[in-house]
Amino acid sequence: MGQIILDQVTKSFGDVNVIPPLDLAIEDGEFTVFVGPSGCGKSTLLRLIAGLEDTTSGHIRIDGRDATELPPSKRGLAMVFQSYALYPHMTVRKNIAFPMKMAGVDKAEQKKRIDNAARALNLTDYLDRRPGQLSGGQRQRVAIGRAIVREPAAFLFDEPLSNLDAALRVGMRLEIGELHNRLKTTMIYVTHDQVEAMTMADKIVVLRAGVIEQVGSPLELYKKPRNVFVASFIGSPKMNLIEGATAAEHGATTIGVRPEHISVSPTEGMWKGRIGVAEHLGSDTFFHVHDTGLADMITIRAGGEIDLHHGDTVYLTPTPDKIHRFDQQGLRVA
């Protein structure tokens, strides 16, 4: 079990209000990702759930039980920190055993769980090393191992992959995804990387300045962003936002078109422009198109084989039913 409900939770540090009243329900077994720009309160929210920070007001319920006043150890949650927070003077085995030792789990059971975790995380050969003798990815796995053996109601991850290089990050992302499929435990995952959010989440919570901008599945957020902020935050490369007369034609203050929903042609189309930087990735090509009179720059995504280059004049056509319309407040117009 691992249902977590936040009810009108607020948090202030002194006079600074970091989280205004916030409601959120995380269902049992869900993989929830908090995303948002730096400083928006993701870590703070996670630490509130973990119990490492006290709520200023409001209630946190875990599995129906009011956990607002419970100390971290009594909440049955396990956390994986960005810095891993392994105990440097203990071997990997002792690190993983630590929470069980604190809980008074008997030795045979400890050994069984350590062996299981080590096998699942490919750590069997490293059990007698110290954290200092491991690579970043291995440390990360030890931190996850230490969380798994507690058999918690939910896992909390605070940017667990941000210290790893790109290739390793993709690998660990898959491992964590697989872990979730296998354990089916609730997981809350903080990141500012929207690719991580899109690929891993059942449910994404987009935060800005402590306020939830939108909650939904990755595709919901992609297809129906509730406002301009979510629209430009989710999706890579970013959605093109166009204001002014062109937007007014569509009956909106701002319209948004994703780069992949604009077709490009050297001869004819709706908007004319000139190619600036062209990024050929092989599978795809990203064009940054200037001088369209719509916005500073329009990004488009085209096939990898397309033969257009810097300085070429091109014509762009947006897919009509993929145009997002937003009103003066930046909210989506249905």
Place this chain on the structure above:
Amino acid sequence: MATQHSKTAARWMISPAVIMLLAWMIIPLSLTLYFSFLRYNLLMPGTNPFVGFENYEYFFTDPGFQAALINTILLVVGVLIITVVGGIAFAILLDQPIKGQGIVRILVIAPFFVMPTVSALVWKNMFMNPVSGIFGHMAKSIGLAPFDFLSQAPLASIIGIVSWQWLPFATLILLTAMQSLDQEQLEAAEMDGASWWSRFWYIMLPHLSRAITVVILIQTIFLLSIFAEILVTTNGGPGTASTNLTYLIYAQSLLQYDVGLGSAGGVVAIILANIVAIFLMRMIGKNLDA
């Protein structure tokens, strides 16, 4: 660019410093060694004949020697225990966010800046003196007879005074170590269900072990040669109750004007200090390379 040429030049350049340091150590050391084999008493001027190990024999069979050895060990160990335990406690307290943290920290460090003779005098006259000391007054005010610290428990009193002086040093080193402890480790332990005591035992103490080693090593070297505090307060007495090796050497060479005997004592002290140093390095110095 360590060419043969520049290496030779470098050797020439550092040689004055090296020779200076060597002379600084070697001359007094060899003179002490030389004197320790002579019958050399300032009260009996004249020839100073070579007497072999006679001085050492006298020194070892001196009734005060055994007492001084035990007192030295008690003093060092006692002060080490008090300062390390107290230092850890203070370091943890001072690491908490409290109001007026800066002032409190300076107050805690202050005793370190007081000269040993001065602090010993202050303790002797203003605190421990049964007539005019504060402790005496306090005892009287609750109807007890004042306790004469320096004659009833001389060694314990000196341990107290010296600990008071060295506590700031230990606190300072341990506090800096404490501050370098990653807070996330403590939070992780908290989430893992560790009580405060377990966090102290499994996280803080191992983290402090290296700093504790440093404190023990440095303090031991200085504590083996405690002298001023004893001279000012008890003069090694009553009897030999608070005489340590340093004081015994002083008492023999200067009070009895016996340079030979004092030198022998000095050599013994050097050997003992080195034995202790080697032991310490073996036992806890390992901590330092980890």
